[in-house]
Amino acid sequence: MKKVYTRPKYLKPVANHYCPGCGHSIVHRLVAEVFEEMDIGERAIGVAPAGCAVLAYNYFDVDFVEGAHGRGCAIATGLKRRVPDAVVFSYQGDGDLAAIGTAETIHAAARGENITIVFVNNGIYGMTGGQMAPTTILGMKATTAPFGREAKREGYNLDITHLVAEIEGTAYAARGLITSPKEIRKSKKLIADAFQCQLDNRGLSIVELVSPCPTNWGMQPLASVKWIEETFTKHYTPGVLVERRPVSG
């Protein structure tokens, strides 16, 4: 019988701790598949975040450094400068990348640091229990925005990928959805393109994966997917935001 579906080489054969309907395990799988298909897993080094994916090194079967909250891009910078032929990526959530780590993110892009950011945006702090994130959209409820985010009270959401895309040192910025099989296949292509950008030494690449968090959204998994497609994507439109060729000289 022909095997059509199997565990990717760079995922460990263990059960993960993610909630039912969470997008993290899908993103892990996509990244691991890309490593295998591009044959870069043997020289991959990841930086794990503080957040739901804090245990990413228990699931990915590649080298990892566990980072402090928000510092992924700074750690990835140190790794890449020491081992330029490694494929270095920082796996981060919205609070990590766009709140406490905003400076590290923006300046890694400004330096054109040749690293890849895998950014999972679910609009909420998952691991700490559903607090408001920088990406929480107006009207969305969180445990620290109990009446729903209101501009006058909690301020606006931040589209960090859009900001990063504006910076000259960013070679590639894209956003995909972790919703339907079709969108997930498209997201995988964006992840592969981001890593290819690093292999070509073109500068910083970021791929944002808009991902469901049924547990903290208080929704069923299918309702979460529907909510992303109908509401969340009004603020976070999928597609390639920028693709720059390196400036000569």
Add this chain to the structure above:
Amino acid sequence: MADKVLMRGNNAMAEAAVRAGCRYYFGYPITPQNDVPEYLSGRMVEVGGTFIQAESEIASIYMVLGASAAGGRVMTSSSSPGISLKQEGMSFLAGHELPAVIANVVRGGPGLGNIAGSQSDYFQMTRGGGHGDYRMIVLAPGNVQEMADLTYLAFDLADKYRTQSIILADGMMGNTMEPVILPEMRELDSLPEKDYVVDGMRGKRPSRARLSLILEPKELEDHNWKLQRKYKLIQENEVRFEEYELEDAEMVIVAFGTAARIAKGAIRRARSEGLKVGMIRPITLWPFPSDVVRQLADRVKEFLVFELNAGQMIEDVKLSLEGTANVSFYGRPGGSIPTPRDLAKVIINRYSQKFRLI
């Protein structure tokens, strides 16, 4: 033998780092240590290393963590408020068991304080500073030559114990110019092998993770006891100090760094007036030379601790003496630096209260 060159303390430290095999420096401007990043921004290019002026002290310490995890000899430097910002990352370096050399060219505090030399970060450096139970080797140079020599040593100690080595200097020491003999340039392939490095599996070994998240309390307790065993080993093997005019001393000054230098001048003045005064100068502030101080108390009963702060190392002196001798204190916080003459007056005054002057 290498020739003597005239160098500023900060520059001597930076050049010694390069000669020790440091090829990765990440920092952020702050007075009075700006000579270090300025010097290394050019020097790292010459030797094919990496220099990054980071967006913050926080980012720079995590760049240090990344480059260290990947096996490099790495350094950052800063001054007091900047070191406070680095403390989170320093705790992570301790938990991850990664080597690094960190220079703190101390300025007056608290808060923004001033840019004059001070020793007010003694507690912060010798107690770990960041969260969690950890220690760092703290080296306190007493002149520009030691700025070079102790920096060179700091990299070897950091690698040997997989720990952080701190160069605890101050604004005065960092900006003093003196003749210095620079250490030999280390060949990079002569540096110690590291078996914990995260640099890609390369088809040769299983995947590795460097981390400090250990959720199971018993496992984290074991990790902590392992760290403590390492710190014990450092305490047993790495204590360094200088003895000055101790043979016939009836009163012992305890001072480090710039304060010790002032104290030497003061002791010479006091001795010229017939006072039997000597000094013990801790070179490692952690591990503190407790045994030496304690043994001195078998024959000396008067200790005077002199610091450029409001009284921090005095606690370690008292802990070492365990009540076996009298301890008094003279200190100048806030960046004030007394002259040897000022200190000599204090010494003569205290001495004459205890002993009959000849």
